[in-house]
Amino acid sequence: EAAVTQSPRNKVAVTGGKVTLSCNQTNNHNNMYWYRQDTGHGLRLIHYSYGAGSTEKGDIPDGYKASRPSQENFSLILELATPSQTSVYFCASGDLTGFQDTQYFGPGTRLLVL
Amino acid sequence: TQTVSQSDAHVTVFEGDSVELRCNYSYGGSIYLSWYIQHHGHGLQFLLKYYSGNPVVQGVNGFEAEFSKSDSSFHLRKASVHWSDSAVYFCAVRESSGSWQLIFGSGTQLTVMP
Numbered sequence: 001e002a003a004v005t006q007s008p009r010n011k012v013a014v015t016g017g018k019v020t021l022s023c024n025q026t027n028n029h030n031n032m033y034w035y036r037q038d039t040g041h042g043l044r045l046i047h048y049s050y051g052a053g054s055t056e057k058g059d060i061p062d063g064y065k066a067s068r069p070s071q072e073n074f075s076l077i078l079e080l081a082t083p084s085q086t087s088v089y090f091c092a093s094g095d096l097t098g099f100q101d102t103q104y105f106g107p108g109t110r111l112l113v114l
Numbered sequence: 115t116q117t118v119s120q121s122d123a124h125v126t127v128f129e130g131d132s133v134e135l136r137c138n139y140s141y142g143g144s145i146y147l148s149w150y151i152q153h154h155g156h157g158l159q160f161l162l163k164y165y166s167g168n169p170v171v172q173g174v175n176g177f178e179a180e181f182s183k184s185d186s187s188f189h190l191r192k193a194s195v196h197w198s199d200s201a202v203y204f205c206a207v208r209e210s211s212g213s214w215q216l217i218f219g220s221g222t223q224l225t226v227m228p
Contacts, residue, residue: 103160105158108155
């Protein structure tokens with residue numbers, strides 16, 4: 001079964017601090033994604049990747065960087081965290097085959113920026 | 115630009131009732147549609163998808179959805195709900211001929227009363 005894990009599960013950060021959220025997948029999927037989920041907004045795509053070494057901007061990339069050092073790992077980096085980045089962050093993996101892209105989500109990371 | 119709308123933020127039914135969760139999209143071309151479920155405190159899980167063929171697609175746990183091009187809809191249904199179906203349900207759309215990106219609706223919270 002698909003397996004996507006995220007760490008940490010909960011994080012409290014201070015404004016201006018650096019935060020790194022990590023994601024690992026054992027599905028051998030090429031594509032990986034970072035979303036944030038806020039009440040009233042559903043899921044919004046921050047960054048995504050087509051494979052190791054690749055990162056692309058999603059709909060709301062400002063204030064975030066991403067890193068994909070390997071097929072399995074995809075990190076989201078907040079260089080200078082702000083309270084507006086308080087949210088729940090989800091990582092997902094998927095394999096675009098034909099016209100289908102079922103995504104497999106991790107359990108989420110709850111981030112509070114004070 | 116395609117969009118997806120879930121008009122009902124909350125739906126409450128009793129165990130054993132049937133339920134329909136609505137999803138409407140705006141896009142004129144061929145698209146890929148899917149539904150995901152999110153239980154409280156967890157990531158999203160794939161339920162079902164449609165791209166072509168039979169407009170009624172079956173998913174896990176007795177869920178099905180019906181695609182209607184004339185109504186621009188992809189409503190999710192279940193004939194008899196269980197308390198464990200209580201969750202947030204997300205509809206997602208992706209155009210098949212260009213961007214791979216999934217666009218999620220804002221979600222519908224389904225509450226099943228005992």
